[in-house]
Amino acid sequence: MIEGIPLHLILVVATVMFFTGIYGFLTRRNLITILMSIELILNSVNINFVAFNRYLYPQHLQGQFFSIFIIAIAACEAAVAIAIIINIYRRFTTINVEDVSEMKY
Amino acid sequence: MNFTYTVLIPLIPLFTFLFLGLASGRIKPQLGGLIGTTGLFISWILSLMTVFKYFSLEKVDGAYQQIIGYNMVWLNFSDKLHIDMGVFIDPISVMMLFVVTTVSFLVHVYSLGYMKGETGFVRFYSFLSLFSFSMLGLVLATNIFQMYMFWELVGVSSFLLIGFYYQKPSAVAASKKAFIVTRFADLGFLIGILLLSFNTGTFDFLELTNPQGAAMQTGSGAWLLGLSTMTWSLIFVFMGGAGKSAMFPLHIWLPDAMEGPTPVSALIHAATMVVAGVYLVARLFPVYALSAPVGLEIVAWVGATSSLFAAIIATTQFDIKRVLAYSTMSQIGYMMVGLGVSGYGGHDGLGYMASMFHLTTHAMFKALLFLGAGSIIHAVHSNVMNEMGGLRKYMPITHITFLIACLTIAGIPGLSGFFSKDEILAAAYHHNKAIFFIQMFVAGLTAFYMFRLYFRVFWNKEPHYHHTPHESPLTMTIPLMMLAFASIFIGYIPFSDYISSDFKPFETHIEGIIAIPSVLVGLIGIAIAWVMYKKDSDLPDRVSHGFRFFHRWAFNKFYIDEVYLFITHKFVFNRISTPIAWFDRHVIDATMDGIGWITVSTSRLIKPLQSGQLQKYGFVFLSGVIIMALVLLYAAFAA
Amino acid sequence: MMLTASQFMFYFFALAIVIFSILTVTSQRILRAATYLLFVLISTAGIYFLLNYQFLAAVQITLYAGGIVVLIIFSILLTSHVGVKFDMVGWKKRLATGIAVAIGAILVITTILQYQFEASTEAARAVEMRWIGLSLLSYEKEGFVLPFEVISILLLASMIGAIIIARKEEKNESNN
Numbered sequence: 049m050i051e052g053i054p055l056h057l058i059l060v061v062a063t064v065m066f067f068t069g070i071y072g073f074l075t076r077r078n079l080i081t082i083l084m085s086i087e088l089i090l091n092s093v094n095i096n097f098v099a100f101n102r103y104l105y106p107q108h109l110q111g112q113f114f115s116i117f118i119i120a121i122a123a124c125e126a127a128v129a130i131a132i133i134i135n136i137y138r139r140f141t142t143i144n145v146e147d148v149s150e151m152k153y
Numbered sequence: 154m155n156f157t158y159t160v161l162i163p164l165i166p167l168f169t170f171l172f173l174g175l176a177s178g179r180i181k182p183q184l185g186g187l188i189g190t191t192g193l194f195i196s197w198i199l200s201l202m203t204v205f206k207y208f209s210l211e212k213v214d215g216a217y218q219q220i221i222g223y224n225m226v227w228l229n230f231s232d233k234l235h236i237d238m239g240v241f242i243d244p245i246s247v248m249m250l251f252v253v254t255t256v257s258f259l260v261h262v263y264s265l266g267y268m269k270g271e272t273g274f275v276r277f278y279s280f281l282s283l284f285s286f287s288m289l290g291l292v293l294a295t296n297i298f299q300m301y302m303f304w305e306l307v308g309v310s311s312f313l314l315i316g317f318y319y320q321k322p323s324a325v326a327a328s329k330k331a332f333i334v335t336r337f338a339d340l341g342f343l344i345g346i347l348l349l350s351f352n353t354g355t356f357d358f359l360e361l362t363n364p365q366g367a368a369m370q371t372g373s374g375a376w377l378l379g380l381s382t383m384t385w386s387l388i389f390v391f392m393g394g395a396g397k398s399a400m401f402p403l404h405i406w407l408p409d410a411m412e413g414p415t416p417v418s419a420l421i422h423a424a425t426m427v428v429a430g431v432y433l434v435a436r437l438f439p440v441y442a443l444s445a446p447v448g449l450e451i452v453a454w455v456g457a458t459s460s461l462f463a464a465i466i467a468t469t470q471f472d473i474k475r476v477l478a479y480s481t482m483s484q485i486g487y488m489m490v491g492l493g494v495s496g497y498g499g500h501d502g503l504g505y506m507a508s509m510f511h512l513t514t515h516a517m518f519k520a521l522l523f524l525g526a527g528s529i530i531h532a533v534h535s536n537v538m539n540e541m542g543g544l545r546k547y548m549p550i551t552h553i554t555f556l557i558a559c560l561t562i563a564g565i566p567g568l569s570g571f572f573s574k575d576e577i578l579a580a581a582y583h584h585n586k587a588i589f590f591i592q593m594f595v596a597g598l599t600a601f602y603m604f605r606l607y608f609r610v611f612w613n614k615e616p617h618y619h620h621t622p623h624e625s626p627l628t629m630t631i632p633l634m635m636l637a638f639a640s641i642f643i644g645y646i647p648f649s650d651y652i653s654s655d656f657k658p659f660e661t662h663i664e665g666i667i668a669i670p671s672v673l674v675g676l677i678g679i680a681i682a683w684v685m686y687k688k689d690s691d692l693p694d695r696v697s698h699g700f701r702f703f704h705r706w707a708f709n710k711f712y713i714d715e716v717y718l719f720i721t722h723k724f725v726f727n728r729i730s731t732p733i734a735w736f737d738r739h740v741i742d743a744t745m746d747g748i749g750w751i752t753v754s755t756s757r758l759i760k761p762l763q764s765g766q767l768q769k770y771g772f773v774f775l776s777g778v779i780i781m782a783l784v785l786l787y788a789a790f791a792a
Numbered sequence: 793m794m795l796t797a798s799q800f801m802f803y804f805f806a807l808a809i810v811i812f813s814i815l816t817v818t819s820q821r822i823l824r825a826a827t828y829l830l831f832v833l834i835s836t837a838g839i840y841f842l843l844n845y846q847f848l849a850a851v852q853i854t855l856y857a858g859g860i861v862v863l864i865i866f867s868i869l870l871t872s873h874v875g876v877k878f879d880m881v882g883w884k885k886r887l888a889t890g891i892a893v894a895i896g897a898i899l900v901i902t903t904i905l906q907y908q909f910e911a912s913t914e915a916a917r918a919v920e921m922r923w924i925g926l927s928l929l930s931y932e933k934e935g936f937v938l939p940f941e942v943i944s945i946l947l948l949a950s951m952i953g954a955i956i957i958a959r960k961e962e963k964n965e966s967n968n
Binding site: 050051052053055056057058059060061063064065066067068069070071072074075076077078081083084085088089091093094095098099100102103104106107108109110112113115117119120121122123124125126127128130131132133134135136137143 | 813
């Protein structure tokens, strides 16, 4: 608990971060920047977990553990996603998401 | 006495069928033939055992017992409705066992020589075994449903064997024709079975034919066109029998069925399968006699018409197998007449006994005739009479046996045909004079066309043979000799001691007033044939020219085939099938096509939504979530 | 109004997070975008510190800042030319997305601000490293051994998957 800072404020910051991430996810064309946007989204969720944990249930630690697990999953996701991106780059020589629409229809 | 072993009689051919069918192409043809023949030999021995064992049984109240040798519930629908499979043993089934296994065994032996070197030799034997199995199952059926099933099975094996030379278009057409015509008749049989069992509440022959049973009392009220349901059901059942037995007007498949190999014609289309119709009527005879005399009357008239009709056509045909086919039809007509003019019980049942007697003797001499014809065809490589003549010098055994068979069928005293035919005529004489005279005339015609065939083939002028005809191998002549022996002596069996409509033996004697004219008529027929065909002359041509109008009709089989073609093509196809096909194509199909078209065009319309652009999807998803959240919040605040 | 040190720190980090997040998604140079992301992540770690979760903050810095961002930078180097400005999507799309996102954000923020959270009165539990390790491996109440094992399997699987996916396809004519 941070003295003088209400829970709402932290949540607002996380919300702004979350929607910024979504904006990036929807407007970026480069696959790597899309991946970065996803990292932003995950991070905002982490902040929420931790803040709830600290402010509402300080006697427990679930929020923290969830954050740890999300970080681990984010690491996995980043590794696999980058592998896929590299493979796509090899095949299409581009990582522009609009050019990679082989799977349509 | 225990008759459980009789279940083996049909099962052995079933096993040989399965074995040969599966092993076909993997074993040597000769070995396959031997296996099939051995299987049938065992069945034959078992059947002979059964004959002796059964007729030496103690009689109960002076009547032979009806024994269920084996029974199992096959389809159990409910306590009242269940279909069984089993073995039913009574005088006629035992008699049929003997006939079927004997002829079948001899045909198996004969085919070893006749079919030698043919492609599909093992297939042929497996089909023969299938046929034997089905026929024996039919004969031993304990209930009418089992009979119906095996009835269809013999139809299938007949179809397979007629179409044995499946490269020949005519054989394929003939097999289809046989199958479709008999199927059509079997439709009647099925309706008959349903009506019959609905009325009596049972499929079982034992209950159905019990003269004191409940079955005789039910369904006697007038129902349709003044006839009772019982009568109608039996008429429908007879329709099935008429189809299988090639009775007029459902006979058209039988002459075409001669496209099959000759041993098949001998076995299926002369001795066994075609008499299934007679056997069916005989099996249900008490029901016919006691609760549907009108049905029996129809049986008699159909039989008489067919026998006359077929005999007339037979006098004009040139293909020897077709002559024999029409002769078969004519003789089966005799058997039907025998049943039709019979009464129930005691001496009234003379026709019934005579019919069964004739069935047995006919099986022997007709199989002999067909196998003899096969032997001739084997030697000459043709089955048209014009390409034969003077064969007695080259084929002595075939000649003698064929002569015996001709004399037998012509009803010459001392040979078996005389006894059985005479008794049918006697029964007809006491029952219906018109039918008696028809049958008497047919007897003369029979003698004439058989000896026309005999003289034409074995005497007359010798045509130019490409290579000299020769006597057939032993595998073919031994069955001929055995059948000739049977044809002569089987008439001396006192048949009335064994087979009668009420299972009680009765006395028969030859009635001079009937026997003498029938023999005379036969001799006249032979004499005419002698004059016309012994030597080559233009007499036959002049005679046929004299009756040219009638001859042309008879030669073209009275245009019955054309009538059928006219009805099916002009009427059924044009008036019924074509509009239905149009409706199917333009209404039903169009509806289905329309549904498909709507689906396709809709999907084409909405396909661009699936652009493959991940961010579009994400945008839509986000907008959707926000809109839903707004709606839910609004609803929450409004509440 | 005087800010306390921790309040000041929080506002500093919050401001950094907001500014650098927006820069991350708007920057036209990809390497800069990655760097801004790094700043966002470090600021987040700072907030964890403020919330007294030192272990989590350390993990955040090592894994995110040290691991993932480096991975991203490597992949950028593999696939793009450094310093290339890349074109943004059309302004219509940006506008539509911006409006949707703004509506969503306003919606969520108003909802958050209207809700009265009931803070717990119980004493906070001290977060010791030893204790975290024990409860990760504990299968009793408040033990996390099952997710821990699942995560370990997931890590293994994604490692293998990443290797398989990224590996160059060997030309193997004999298989065809």
